Amino acid sequence: xxxxxxxxxxxxxSSSELYDVQCKMVFQNLGIELREIDDWNCCGATAAAKTDDxxxxxxxxxxLGLAAATGLSExxxxxxxxxxxxxVSQKALAxxxxxxxxxxAELARKITGDIKVSSILEVLVPKARxxxxxxxxxxxxxxxxPACYYGCLLTRxxxxxxxxxDVENPQGMETVLKSLGAAPVDWGYKTDCCxxxxxxxxxxxxxxxxxxxxxxxxARGANCIVTTCPLCQFNVDAYQAEVGKKFGIEKxxxxxxxxxLIGISMGLDPxxxxxxxxxxxxxxxxxxxxxx
Amino acid sequence: MPSSLVNYDAxxxxxxxxxxxxxxxxxxxxxxxxxxxxxxxxVGEETGVTPDRLIRMIVLGDREEAxxxxxxxxxxxxxxxxxxCPNNIQTARITETLKQMAKKAHAKPLTxxxxxxxxxxxxxxxxxxxxxxxxxxxxxETKTAFKELSQGKVKAVIxxxxxxxxxxxDMMKKKRLHLGVDRVKARSEVKALYEKAKGR
Numbered sequence: 001x002x003x004x005x006x007x008x009x010x011x012x013x014s015s016s017e018l019y020d021v022q023c024k025m026v027f028q029n030l031g032i033e034l035r036e037i038d039d040w041n042c043c044g045a046t047a048a049a050k051t052d053d054x055x056x057x058x059x060x061x062x063x064l065g066l067a068a069a070t071g072l073s074e075x076x077x078x079x080x081x082x083x084x085x086x087x088v089s090q091k092a093l094a095x096x097x098x099x100x101x102x103x104x105a106e107l108a109r110k111i112t113g114d115i116k117v118s119s120i121l122e123v124l125v126p127k128a129r130x131x132x133x134x135x136x137x138x139x140x141x142x143x144x145x146p147a148c149y150y151g152c153l154l155t156r157x158x159x160x161x162x163x164x165x166d167v168e169n170p171q172g173m174e175t176v177l178k179s180l181g182a183a184p185v186d187w188g189y190k191t192d193c194c195x196x197x198x199x200x201x202x203x204x205x206x207x208x209x210x211x212x213x214x215x216x217x218x219a220r221g222a223n224c225i226v227t228t229c230p231l232c233q234f235n236v237d238a239y240q241a242e243v244g245k246k247f248g249i250e251k252x253x254x255x256x257x258x259x260x261l262i263g264i265s266m267g268l269d270p271x272x273x274x275x276x277x278x279x280x281x282x283x284x285x286x287x288x289x290x291x292x
Numbered sequence: 293m294p295s296s297l298v299n300y301d302a303x304x305x306x307x308x309x310x311x312x313x314x315x316x317x318x319x320x321x322x323x324x325x326x327x328x329x330x331x332x333x334x335v336g337e338e339t340g341v342t343p344d345r346l347i348r349m350i351v352l353g354d355r356e357e358a359x360x361x362x363x364x365x366x367x368x369x370x371x372x373x374x375x376x377c378p379n380n381i382q383t384a385r386i387t388e389t390l391k392q393m394a395k396k397a398h399a400k401p402l403t404x405x406x407x408x409x410x411x412x413x414x415x416x417x418x419x420x421x422x423x424x425x426x427x428x429x430x431x432x433e434t435k436t437a438f439k440e441l442s443q444g445k446v447k448a449v450i451x452x453x454x455x456x457x458x459x460x461x462d463m464m465k466k467k468r469l470h471l472g473v474d475r476v477k478a479r480s481e482v483k484a485l486y487e488k489a490k491g492r
Contacts, residue, residue, distance in 0.1 A: 010423040014470035015463065041421040041476045046369050047413035050388050051395070053315070054489040055414070062481065106484040156371035158382050167375055193334050193370035200432070201409035203455075205366060209334055234468075238459065277466050 004123070005067045005075035005115065006034035009082035009230075010042050016079075016230035018274035022259035023078050023120070025273060029136060029266050030127060034076065037066040043085040046197060049158075058103050060089035065109035074116040076123050078259075080229035081196070084153040087117045091159055119154055120228050120258070121172040122164055128179040138267040140181030143289040146256070147222035148173035148184050149213065151232040152193050167191075173226060173258055180265045187220040189213045194235040210236060211247040218251045224285055225255045233257055237279045254282035264291050297352070305353020312350050312358075316389040322379035323347045329373035329383055339363040343373040343383035350386070364390045365403040408435050418486050421476025426469075429456070 004027075012020035027034050044059035063086060067075045077083040093100040094113055104110045127133045148170075155167045165172050168191060174184045192213055195206025213236065217225055227233050237255040244252055255278065263273045270292050275282050286292045313320055323344065330342035339362035349358045358364075367387035374382030394401065401407035412432035416424050433456060437449045463469035476482055 010425075010474070013422070013474050014425050015468045017468075017470065039477050041482050042417045042423045044417065045413070045423070047410040047417075049369065050391050050410050051414055052489050053388075053392065054492050055485065058485040058489065059417075059482075062485065102488070103485070106481060106488060108478065108481065152368075152370040152372075156375045158369075158371055158374060158385050160380075193368050193372075195368055197409060197413075198366075198368055198406075200429070201405040202366060202403065205335060205338060205368075208338070209368075238462065238468075274467075277468055279462060279466055279468075 002032045003035050003072055004032055004118075005070045005072040006036045007040055007063055007067070007075055007077045007082060007086065008036060009040075009077065009079040011079055011230035011234070015234055018277050019078060019230050019233070019257050019259065022257060022263055022273045025268055026259045026262050026266065027123075029263075029268065030132065032123075035070060035072065037063060037070060037075070040066055043082045043089075045081045045085060049085070056085065057089045057092045057099065058106075060086040061093060061100075061103045061111050062107055062109075064090055064093075064113070064115065065104070065107045065111045067115050068112040069109040072115070074118055076118045076120060078120040078228065079231070080119070080151060080153040081231055083117065083119045084157060087161060088157060088159055090117055091161065121154065121176070124176050124258070124262070125164075125172045128176040131179070133176065133262065133265075134179050137180050137265040139265050139291055141177065141261060141265050141291060142181050143223075144177070144182040144261065144285075144291070145221060145223045146173075146177055146182055146184050146226040146261070147187050147217035147220060147224070147253070148177065148190055149217075149225050149227045149232060149236065149255075150191050151227065151229050152191065152196075154228065155191055173228065176258060177226065177261060180262065182261065184226075185217075185220040185222045187216050187222065189216045194232050196231050196235065199235050199239055206235065207239065207243045207246060210239060210243045211249065214240060214243060214249050214253070215247070217253060218249060222253060224282075225253050226258055226261060227255065228258050230257075240280055252280050254278060254280050254285050256282060300352055305351065308353045308355050308358065309350055311393070312386060312389055315393070316382075316385045318381050318383075318385055319379070320347050320350055320381065320386070323351070323381055324379070326378060328376045328378065329381075332372040332376050333363075334370060334372065335363070335366050335368060339366050343386075346383060346386060346390075347381065359390055359394045359397065359399050360402060362402060363387060364394070365401055365406050404439060405436055408432055408439075418483065420473065421479045421482040422474045424473060426471070 048056040195209045198206035336342040341361045341363040369384045416428035
């Protein structure tokens with residue numbers, strides 16, 4: 001069994017625990033063991049970037065030190081925000097040895113800097129391309145018309161990063177889901193912002209942003225939204241009913257993590273994957289399509 | 293005074309430009325006002341200030357306006373402006389920088405809720421080493437409620453509380469509310485990083 005270092009981040013240990021559970025189940029089925037790095041801390045997310053340039057680099061840096069201590073060559077980070085902040089920190093440390101030394105001085109586990117930081121799609125897409133995902137599938141995702149929603153942080157970075165997908169029109173999720181028989185819709189808001197924490201501190205703004213996403217997904221004939229980011233998932237799931245009411249969008253779409261759909265294609269138990277823990281019912285559609 | 297070419301003074305404008313460029317690592321002088329950033333900015337319509345305007349204010353040395361406009365605070369850090377900029381200027385880094393400069397200068401944030409949320413996030417993270425949704429939200433909501441009550445915004449506070457209670461209830465029903473407290477064992481290490489940040 002292959003081992004990958006794994007950073008779940010705070011969301012996957014609290015409101016999006018289901019994503020943590022599903023990631024482990026799906027990867028296990030693919031012959032990959034996720035080794036959670038020991039005693040990890042919060043990456044600082046957007047709050048650190050907005051309030052303190054040093055902490056924005058230093059907090060993920062501690063996790064990079066813990067990851068290096070595993071001796072593994074790759075770490076997978078399913079949350080887009082954690083992934084982005086960790087990758088940005090790694091690049092910033094490589095560009096500034098003095099900063100790296102200054103942070104290392106505080107750490108028991110030192111940053112070495114060469115571990116590959118991967119998003120969940122960087123692991124899954126090659127497995128879709130090689131046919132490995134399809135080979136594990138016991139069911140085709142027929143009838144599923146997802147609007148693949150990437151949000152901001154999978155393709156856009158505050159520094160120069162080689163993005164392993166098209167920046168404006170990424171295809172990673174489509175590649176995965178097409179290989180499993182789903183028919184993703186072509187739509188215009190896949191990399192638009194849902195507002196993330198603005199849903200708490202600037203609700204009018206984030207609801208306006210989300211209304212554009214829902215309106216387009218519905219207009220393009222999608223029957224669900226799919227994402228890899230727990231912050232996006234929470235926002236577009238928990239606030240969808242309220243936004244729909246405010247902006248007159250009648251249809252509501254379940255918002256799946258990509259791991260839920262892969263898991264369903266593999267025949268994994270949806271309740272064990274906690275697919276019943278959505279704000280907008282996510283069990284109904286997959287039942288209706290005879291996928292479970 | 294609003295920034296304008298009419299009263300532009302190259303020497304007087306330099307300190308602000310230099311400070312923002314140094315802190316953000318962005319070359320603002322490369323901006324030729326093509327406004328591709330403005331076209332992509334998801335909050336530009338509501339803030340009235342788009343990334344190109346913000347860069348202009350800084351180049352013209354208007355510190356007052358640069359630190360006190362809605363884009364600095366409402367920017368959602370989606371990084372669309374920087375991705376589309378032909379000259380590779382990441383304006384979201386500039387809004388991050390200006391927020392930090394405003395804080396250092398003890399300037400009142402235009403949108404206290406946004407500033408208080410990020411501050412509550414960092415307080416909770418310093419305390420436990422991990423972000424605790426309940427702790428951070430409690431710090432944020434308490435601070436916001438006191439501030440707004442002292443300004444007589446009673447309805448805003450009640451609406452906020454009803455909204456948050458509804459969400460918490462909904463989360464509880466869907467088993468999305470995490471009541472356990474996760475903490476880092478080596479919290480002293482995380483705190484040392486926070487201390488180092490303060491000294492910089």
